[in-house]
Amino acid sequence: MKLGKVEFCHFLQILALFLCLSGMNQAEFSRSRSKPYFQSGRTRTKRSWVWNQFFVLEEYMGTDPLYVGKLHSDVDKGDGSIKYILSGEGASSIFIIDENTGDIHATKRLDREEQAYYTLRAQALDRLTNKPVEPESEFIIKIQDINDNEPKFLDGPYTAGVPEMSPVGTSVVQVTATDADDPTYGNSARVVYSILQGQPYFSVEPKTGVIKTALPNMDREAKDQYLLVIQAKDMVGQNGGLSGTTSVTVTLTDVNDNPPRFPRRSYQYNVPESLPVASVVARIKAADADVGPNAEMEYKIVDGDGLGVFKISVDKDTQEGIITIQKELDFEAKTSYTLRIEAANMHVDPRFLSLGPFSDMTTLKIIVEDVDEPPVFTSRLYSMVVSEAAKVGTIIGTVAAHDPDASNSPVRYSIDRNTDLERYFNIDANSGVITTAKSLDRETNAVHNITVLAMESQNPAQIGRGYVAITILDINDNAPEFAMEYETTVCENAQPGQVIQKISAIDKDDPPNGHQFYFSLTTEAANNHNFTLQDNKGDVTPSLSGAVNLY
Numbered sequence: 001m002k003l004g005k006v007e008f009c010h011f012l013q014i015l016a017l018f019l020c021l022s023g024m025n026q027a028e029f030s031r032s033r034s035k036p037y038f039q040s041g042r043t044r045t046k047r048s049w050v051w052n053q054f055f056v057l058e059e060y061m062g063t064d065p066l067y068v069g070k071l072h073s074d075v076d077k078g079d080g081s082i083k084y085i086l087s088g089e090g091a092s093s094i095f096i097i098d099e100n101t102g103d104i105h106a107t108k109r110l111d112r113e114e115q116a117y118y119t120l121r122a123q124a125l126d127r128l129t130n131k132p133v134e135p136e137s138e139f140i141i142k143i144q145d146i147n148d149n150e151p152k153f154l155d156g157p158y159t160a161g162v163p164e165m166s167p168v169g170t171s172v173v174q175v176t177a178t179d180a181d182d183p184t185y186g187n188s189a190r191v192v193y194s195i196l197q198g199q200p201y202f203s204v205e206p207k208t209g210v211i212k213t214a215l216p217n218m219d220r221e222a223k224d225q226y227l228l229v230i231q232a233k234d235m236v237g238q239n240g241g242l243s244g245t246t247s248v249t250v251t252l253t254d255v256n257d258n259p260p261r262f263p264r265r266s267y268q269y270n271v272p273e274s275l276p277v278a279s280v281v282a283r284i285k286a287a288d289a290d291v292g293p294n295a296e297m298e299y300k301i302v303d304g305d306g307l308g309v310f311k312i313s314v315d316k317d318t319q320e321g322i323i324t325i326q327k328e329l330d331f332e333a334k335t336s337y338t339l340r341i342e343a344a345n346m347h348v349d350p351r352f353l354s355l356g357p358f359s360d361m362t363t364l365k366i367i368v369e370d371v372d373e374p375p376v377f378t379s380r381l382y383s384m385v386v387s388e389a390a391k392v393g394t395i396i397g398t399v400a401a402h403d404p405d406a407s408n409s410p411v412r413y414s415i416d417r418n419t420d421l422e423r424y425f426n427i428d429a430n431s432g433v434i435t436t437a438k439s440l441d442r443e444t445n446a447v448h449n450i451t452v453l454a455m456e457s458q459n460p461a462q463i464g465r466g467y468v469a470i471t472i473l474d475i476n477d478n479a480p481e482f483a484m485e486y487e488t489t490v491c492e493n494a495q496p497g498q499v500i501q502k503i504s505a506i507d508k509d510d511p512p513n514g515h516q517f518y519f520s521l522t523t524e525a526a527n528n529h530n531f532t533l534q535d536n537k538g539d540v541t542p543s544l545s546g547a548v549n550l551y
Contacts, residue, residue: 088120145182156246177232198228306337401454
């Protein structure tokens, strides 16, 4: 198998390095050109270049130029007739050659991480004719790596999360360090990972940088965050290797591993009986060490004698149980209630059911406090009737009120005069008997709506109100009246019996079966034989009319 020019060059360089490291300081190697060199139309036998190893350690810090190697042609007899020329990358600026001896030196400090090798070309010229005595040869100066770069975590610092209670060996995050040294030469770029801070909770795989949990049952409620320091060291972690570090902040995320718990087995609240329906009686809260959805809960009243009187709901923001009134409270009817309340998680993790029920119970006792209430009437509305013919002092009816409090204070009555401006009625302050105080007229006011006040004798500020509707019964105390004043004209040629006017009457009274009027001419008019009056009897319409006829 034939090797190409570049492959063969690399082979020679590697072999030279090996021999150099084995103690051969001036071993020489030759490489023949595959093509003949033509000059002046004649074919020359091919010549050979001879040179040392061309490997240069990076980061040379000496003051003198660094010796790289020696170029030599077998044509050179050492008489000074051959001149060596160097060209290509870095020629003259970085690399110089002694034109007489072929020795190559580096004049600047080289950095493999900036440039790993340089490609140059060498020529051997006849000093007198300046003609090539060898074909131009290309060779490579490779910069030999030293361990001058520490591993770096380009993506650090890291943050990661892992569920609490995770089993040992659960992967958390992978960290990666890079080393700018040559990965193909030695161990300068071979990195291993170790954990400097974070044991015994976490570990790191030396080769991959994968961080894993190292302790079972890590509890977020005990500690929710850990700061890890991870080291990456080259030279496979051996002494003399360079290292770099990064931090990893690991947060334990919550799982629902804690049931709700009431801080107390029982609670007691005092509530005034006057508290309106829908008012908040109490707020209770079961503690849950979890957070977020894992701490969400619902409350229920599961037992007790207040099931229909109170209800409980949850405040979504605070997770409190809010107890409110559904029915009015009455100290005189019931002085206390007992509720059995349950708090339960809404989102239960089946993995932790073995820890027990994710709910808790407590007892809530509500004491109803007595409030000094105003007197209460036996009826919200009293309906009474009285004749308009009733005499002053006639009894119409009686109202009754009592103090609902345990003290049962005596009650005194009065009429709210804003509802009886004309003072038609009186009430007995002690008995509640209502009587007439003035003559009544149904035609003026058929119904009187009055308000009766009942106040406690011991505390006049406590006033109850009762409402009375008094209907006035009609009597026939009004004479009929003609509906209007009549004025009638008649033509002189009117025929006898012709109706010339119809008349009607009204009555302010209101008998149950309606009015029935009877019409007749007065004594004076009866003597006038030119006219007659016809009475339409039996018609019981509100206004009956008679007919005046021409006789």
